[in-house]
Amino acid sequence: MTTEPFDDAPDFEPDEISDRSLLTAQTRSAQIEAQLEVDPSQFRVLTGDRPTGRLHMGHYLATLRNRVRLQDLGVETMILVADYQVITDRDEIGSIADRVRDVVTDYLAVGIDPARSTVFAHSAVPALNQLMLPFLSLVTDSELRRNPTVKAEHDATGGRPMSGLLLTYPVHQAADILFCKANLVPVGKDQLPHLEQTRVVARRFNDRYAGGRQVFPSPDALLAESVNVLGVDGTKMSKSKGNTIDLAMTEDETAKQIKRAVTDSNRTITYDLDNRPEVASLLRMAATLSDRDPVAIADEIGDGGGGGLKRLVTEVVNEHLRPIRQRRRELEADPGYVASVLAEGNARANEIADATLAEVREAMGMVYSAS
CATH class of the missing domain: 1.10.240.10 (Tyrosyl-Transfer RNA Synthetase)
Structure with a gap:
């Protein structure tokens, strides 16, 4: 696959998506769909979920089916179980190991094939998380505070102080996408600001630390048709509300x-x-x-x-x-197999992350020899 950006890929402000920019993203997404039918090998996709509970019909209709479709088309697919992001806005994380296992089990049950997709966990890939340090130097606190998700989550706390992890959530997502040099990210239109923050980080790193050389691609959005369904209580389907139809x-x-x-x-x-x-x-x-x-x-x-x-x-x-x-x-009935899928995915993700971090250190002049 190639990690070169598309020449006509749009640049947006990371905190605001205009109608015109959305139309441009939709047009580009349609072009990518056509290219997927011709040469899916040119794309690497990054997608994933926070393991806050078992996956449900909302996940299945909105994302899971599309992941299987992309995998079956032949797109290299990286699927993140974002266990570190569970603590972004929660004091208690419960039995995180059980939740991670449940999510991986759901992935495999719906058709994710570990021979064609890499399933891995945040906490098992140190080099991915280390990218947060140089990436944080490339954004301002005002940019982060303007991010729609950060604003919404902060407003929902009722004035409770924002954690540093919540404030830097968009940068953590940028690290998720860029560590493997993903050039395609399936998102809904409400997630475009996060992807644009990632594009900003990639562009600034290349300009500031790599002298204009492209270390990181500027990933494109693959905008799927919205298939959002309500929970049984008529509000957004959410595990915390007990209004879901779980796959399990x-x-x-x-x-x-x-x-x-x-x-x-x-x-x-x-x-x-x-x-x-x-x-x-x-x-x-x-x-x-x-x-x-x-x-x-x-x-x-x-x-x-x-x-x-x-x-x-x-x-x-x-x-x-x-x-x-x-x-x-x-x-x-075979928990050992589920564990082995995650272990193999973690190993693969670590290989990729270690290589990317080495390239980042070289670009930043941070490779020190004994000579």
């Missing part, structure tokens, strides 16, 4: 959870994103998993009401997840 749930647990789902009193089911978001979310979930039109599903249910909708969604979800859950049970 049994069929009975899934049925009970979907039965709790918020709908409305209108017995005629219609697909109306603006006026009936909870109903629309359930329809969209069923449509995406069954490769159908949500309007057609709504017409099929007709005046069956919320009960009819929930029964159909339950059937579709359980049918789609059945082979994934079977694979997950097999993996749970």
